[in-house]
Amino acid sequence: MGFFEGVREDIQAIFERDPAATSMLAVLLCYPGLHARILHRVTHWLWIKRWRLLARWLSQVVRLFTGIEIHPGAVLGRRVFIDHGMGVVIGETAFVGDDVTLYQGVTLGGTGKEKGKRHPTVRAGVFVGNNANVLGNITIGENSRVGAGSVVLRDVPPNSTVVGVPAHIIYQDGKRVLITDPKDVKDPLSDVIIALAGEVREIKERLGIGEAVPVPADATSKHLQAVRTLAEEDTERDQYRFTQRPFDPEYTEIASGI
Ligand SMILES: CC(C)(COP(=O)(O)OP(=O)(O)OC[C@H]1O[C@@H](n2cnc3c(N)ncnc32)[C@H](O)[C@@H]1OP(=O)(O)O)[C@@H](O)C(=O)NCCC(=O)NCCS
Numbered sequence: 694m695g696f697f698e699g700v701r702e703d704i705q706a707i708f709e710r711d712p713a714a715t716s717m718l719a720v721l722l723c724y725p726g727l728h729a730r731i732l733h734r735v736t737h738w739l740w741i742k743r744w745r746l747l748a749r750w751l752s753q754v755v756r757l758f759t760g761i762e763i764h765p766g767a768v769l770g771r772r773v774f775i776d777h778g779m780g781v782v783i784g785e786t787a788f789v790g791d792d793v794t795l796y797q798g799v800t801l802g803g804t805g806k807e808k809g810k811r812h813p814t815v816r817a818g819v820f821v822g823n824n825a826n827v828l829g830n831i832t833i834g835e836n837s838r839v840g841a842g843s844v845v846l847r848d849v850p851p852n853s854t855v856v857g858v859p860a861h862i863i864y865q866d867g868k869r870v871l872i873t874d875p876k877d878v879k880d881p882l883s884d885v886i887i888a889l890a891g892e893v894r895e896i897k898e899r900l901g902i903g904e905a906v907p908v909p910a911d912a913t914s915k916h917l918q919a920v921r922t923l924a925e926e927d928t929e930r931d932q933y934r935f936t937q938r939p940f941d942p943e944y945t946e947i948a949s950g951i
Contacts, residue, residue: 726775784812798824
């Protein structure tokens with residue numbers, strides 16, 4: 694694919710994906726993602742021709758003007774659209790497929806623990822929301838979406854949506870994925886919850902306090918029941934706070950910190 698044909702496709706992608714793109718002049722002047730993408734073609738060519746220092750230096754000049762740092766060694770596909778752009782970092786061994794959309798603040802970076810191929814592979818049609826971090830030699834499958842602010846540390850299957858820190862799947866192949874077991878969200882807070890649940894069970898057993906609350910076989914209703922119970926507890930607590938007790942600012946302040 695020729696240089697100008699690639700740029701023409703990039704411009705077309707902006708018109709298709711950004712409703713704010715109203716005129717050709719505006720796109721040419723006001724889209725730093727387009728400028729960075731065009732100049733990455735130049736720096737990548739210099740990198741391949743082994744003019745590596747020149748390529749790195751030029752990529753830093755591009756970063757100065759656009760706020761977008763794409764390592765000259767990174768491989769970008771066709772119609773990649775970087776919207777707004779400021780703060781985007783794409784590492785040396787990253788691979789970005791066709792029709793990928795990246796928002797401001799996205800990092801396709803390394804974990805600092807790997808050598809060789811140490812940056813992500815982002816397959817065709819992926820959408821990465823603003824300030825998401827995709828770290829390490831992992832793969833984001835075709836047409837998946839990464840939520841704003843997420844930190845993705847593991848492979849993401851195709852056609853999935855992931856959110857959170859660390860990211861977990863909330864949609865897969867168009868179906869909602871409900872997390873009913875804290876172990877599925879592999880973060881330190883979940884570990885604490887699991888440990889606490891174990892301790893509560895043990896204490897109940899020692900004190901001989903009856904059987905655990907019967908758990909419905911269906912995992913979804915279990916999840917919904919937990920949510921409903923929390924909501925009921927909230928209402929009860931509010932009633933207690935504001936009706937049973939005289940309104941006392943000192944008490945209210947302490948209570949709101951619970
Ligand atoms: C991830 C995203 C694509 C999901 O959109 P969606 O499919 O419409 O998902 P929903 O709004 O149905 O959310 C589903 C659940 O995920 C949660 N969620 C959605 N986005 C989230 C995010 N970025 N971080 C954490 N949780 C998120 C919602 O709170 C909701 O949780 P609940 O069911 O427990 O209430 C979207 O939320 C997102 O982050 N888009 C990025 C937008 C962006 O970067 N814009 C930049 C503009 S400059």
